[in-house]
Amino acid sequence: MLPPGDPYLRVWDRDTIVAPEHQRRVWRTVGGPGVVLAAGEVVGTWRPRKRGAKLTVDVEPFTRLAASVRVGIAEAVEQIGPLRGATTTETRFAED
Structure with missing residues (x-):
């Protein structure tokens, strides 16, 4: 789980870490999400939401x-x- 703005995501050649069809979901102008890494590959995005003492994290995988x-x-x-x-x-x- 990498947070928004993590240095790993500040690459010039974005195609090397995220497939072109998912890049708009990762690099947003405002309010970018964090990304989920599995076996060294970006497999989805995540967004936290905290209410009181509970943290809810919504994960949007790119594939199942x-x-x-x-x-x-x-x-x-x-x-x-x-x-x-x-x-x-x-x-x-999120539903796959």
């Missing part, structure tokens, strides 16, 4: 993700929660 990748994302969100002052977390995946 394996169950093991989804579990890894949910575990990463659990680790991010305390860093953002949350005591509970929820990971939601």
Whole structure:
């Protein structure tokens, strides 16, 4: 899970890390999302939302993700929660 503005995303040749059909979802003019890495490949975007002590992360995968990748994302969100002052977390995946 890379946050918006992560140095990894500041490459000149964007085609080397994200397929052209997904680039508009990653590099937005305002309010860019974070990206999800799996096996060194960008596989989707994520956006956090915190209400009270709960952190909800919405994940929009580019393709169908394996169950093991989804579990890894949910575990990463659990680790991010305390860093953002949350005591509970929820990971939601957009329909593939």
